[in-house]
Amino acid sequence: MNAVEINGLTYSYPGAALPTLTDISLRIEKGDFLAVVGNNGCGKSTLCKVLNGLIPHFITGEFQGEVRVGGASTLDSDVGTLAQKVGYVYQDFENQIVRPTVLDDASYACLNYAFPDYLERGKKALCQCGLEGREEEYIWQLSGGQTHLLALAGAVSLSPDVLILDEPIAQLDPMHADRIYEVLRELNQKHGKTIVVIEHHTEYIADYCRHVLLMKDGQVQWLLPTGEALQHVAELEACNIFPPQVTQAAYRLQKEGKLPSGAPLPTTVEEGRAAFSALRCRLGAAPAPAPRPAGQRAVSFQDVSLSYRSVKGEPRTIFDGLNLDIRKGEKVALIGSNGAGKSTLMKLMVGLLRPQSGTISLFDEPIGAKKAEDLSRQISLVYQNPEEMFIKDSIRADISYAMQVRGLPDWQARTDALLERFQLIKLQDRDGRLMSGGQMRRASLAIGVALEPGILLLDEPTANLDIATRREIVGVLEDMKDIIQTAVIATHDMQLVCQWAERIIVLRGGRVVADGTRDEIFARQDLVDLVGIRPPEIFSMARALDPQALCYTVEEFTNCFQEA
Amino acid sequence: MSTVQKTAATQSQKLMIFVLTMSLYGLATLFTELIPKFQVGLVEFSVEYFLFIPLTLSMLFDPLSAALGAATGELVFSEIMLGQFGGLGELEKFLTVTIGVYIAGRLVRDPKNRAMVGVAAITGTAAQLLMGTIVDIAKVQFAVEDFEAVAGLPESVFATEGFAFLNDLLFSGIFFCLLPTLYLVPKLYGKIEPLLGMAPRVAASTTSGLSPKAILTCVIGFVCAIVAELAATAGMSLIDWEAEWAESGTALAAGMVVATALAVIILLVMKKNGERNAVC
């Protein structure tokens, strides 16, 4: 029996010239765990909104063809009936939560559809999503990962047969991401739900999904079992989907003739162990450890303590006597799980938060003594959410704003140069919010460096981006190394950390638990377990083959592992 | 089928506008409660409104949803959330804000026409302020019983309220309603609509224009606002507490004390029994 059947579906948004979905025919088996992949704008989200009846019942437009969910046509059912068959979790899931407390939100839909046992249903859904014991908590007390689980519980509470999640782990650290997928696996295997995820983290697809659906330009390219789907490396890469690093490495080695061609490519570390078993690690000259420049202290924290007022009871302590120096010229990555204090540390550096005790100095001058306009010349912060950086009605105005109000003589020319450098010339008159994710990121970086600050802080510069855009941003960051002397990035993205950072600071519960180069950090298994950071998959692969190997990128891996 | 779809879509769009205006204006009024007011002589310089927010949105979208959203936002965020709920007076505020914003929104036929936007913004503000002033004067007059008898009080109330109206209109009205609206409407036009999945408002749109029906609705609303205030005064003479006490005297009051005290004791005993039963 099929959970979803689509026949000849063509759909265009109201007023759109071209259809977003073109002639789609598709069957999703009951109990499947399906990943939908594809370029930005290929119609993935639109397809999902067709399944839950938002299209065409709520969002109008031109709708042709037939969509059947659980045997019933979506055209004949109303959104309410469909919601009990298909649950949907948005990418910006926090806007989907409308009630102040956890149990309340989880049972909200059941209450609205007049189930007398709505509280029990809500509790059951929370239990299924691993949120038991938090029923009475308020939403803002939850972490990002828990909020996402709650959004999921809200959808699960109606016990739909199909669950759709739009980019479920885009904003989460690896530990929380694992948690979400474990919950999804349990819902799939134990409770027999059909699960559809829009996902571009192919490592997770390889680990958890059963089938992969590739979409391109509003059409279905193919629907294949995961193992088979990830073999189509070239085709996926053409759509800006990057298979797991293990698969990429095997693909390259196969091309170079170092692995037998024709053998299936491994998709997980486990499979890789067998596939690469013939290879031996030839430790090339270890990359020279990045010299620790004993330059001037750019940022210095001395005995900094900070606690937040909490709604109830004792204030929550974030930092207690923190000491940390960041020197001029360093490229620092701040890592740690959600809530470890990374963003708070950055807010302290730009003077947004004031510590209860201790001093923070920029270039050996306490922040408190500085004027705001001096401060902004020295340090600049690029937010995690680029939309909050757009305060004007065009990108050009946003980039030039800081220079213009300071009356820099050549602000026009410098704006032009920045637009050029970040490839924003064509977009310069558009409002930042109406651009794509990658364009927004580029624009926010350009805004951040406009005043040529001595220190640049970046909060999660690659969050919410698909892999291709992420690569592009990493490229931009590399490219910026010459204009920015000192940079600090707070991130969960270990590939970015490995490629870019010269020094890694690991935060846990407001304390620095480790500080060193990537080799020093990732080689320590105890640390990896303690903090829940996860090295890039290729690093784990190399270590699985040879405990001494330190490979951070696919290139390093293919260079390092050769035929014995 | 198709008609059902159409109404569902406009319903949802209205809800979106309601939610949007409510959140934004609510947040803004929360600040107005907190930004200190100060006076130079009689001139009160206060950031009385962020009324430009609902004004702008009512010109870009469905005026009624924006107007109701704004009034609800103020009620919920700044009155209920901060515990500043003033009873009947809030109904008056709710209605005058709704009417003012609604009038402004209906006056605009084409959001790209700056003159039209400006006239609408100032008209809406003036309407809201004027209604507020009339109600305010009535309020003080009825609250202070021997209003006319107090030397200087009536004149001072009329003078301060009248002055406040002019001052608000010229100061808050221009700086906080007219100018920001003129700044925002053209900037947002064509940008904010796609985010909500709507088509921008055009001259031919049916939501614009002030029909006699709309005016009638506004007038009825204002009458309700005044009635809400006058209900208090009417009630005063009807209930006439003081007269009642004077006639029945101390005995009745003592009776009330005894009766309520008895009620308290009985309830206490019942509660104790109830708890004992629950334990057993």
Place this chain on the structure above:
Amino acid sequence: MEHMMSKLSESILDKFSMDFLRSQVLKNAYGNDDTVIAALDPRILIVWYLFFGVVPWFVNDLSFLLGCFLLVMVTTLLAHVAGLVLFLFALGVFSQTGYLFLATLLFGGDASAIPPLLVLTLKVATISLASVTVFSGLDPDRLSNGLMWYGCPERLSFSICYAYRMLPMLMEEFQNVLLSYRLRGNPPAHDTLWGKVRYLIYQVKIIMESFYPLMLNTAKRSRTTVEALELRGYRYAAVNKTVKKIKLSALKVSYNDLLFLALSALWVALCIFCSTLF
């Protein structure tokens, strides 16, 4: 004057921290859900409020008003209301009557203006505190259920809950937008009086302008919210009587509620008794 100006200009963006505001509002909304007042039935409290929020307007008897004022003061203390709310209350009372007093003096009034104004102040204070007790003391959910029981539109009770849910997010976003201005803007120097005036104007302008990005960002949010509401049956529930019944079945009147009413009534009766004596 200059002192006042400088205080004012500092207070808007610098001293008046959004974090503080946010925590106060949250504290007010949810930090006191374990108090005596919060445990009471919302319907009973609303009835109670209707008495203390309306009756004082009609009464001009000083000892009665004083009694009512004392009672609502006690309930306000019981409700553990956040400091900010009390401060606003004080400010509100002054702005309603204090300035009127000054104006009366200016127009040639004398001491005879004081008693009626004192009565007016007591009225305003009692009514405000009664509303503080009920609206700050109750958590928003119970409050909206109570209002719904009395037949308030569903949209109002939805708005109350939604507002409490959204406020922390909205404030954070607003804070970040303001931070953008602070980090990238160039405020005028504010050492002289003229500089301070300009700084104040600058700040007000920034707050105004920051609503441009805020409007667009919030618009994006509302779209998801409204779609999600549709999926979660909000519109369906709004017209369904059973849903309302289920929702309200959670409300129960206990002895404590009746006791609260009876005690208040006893106090009021005592006040009336006193006022007839004197």
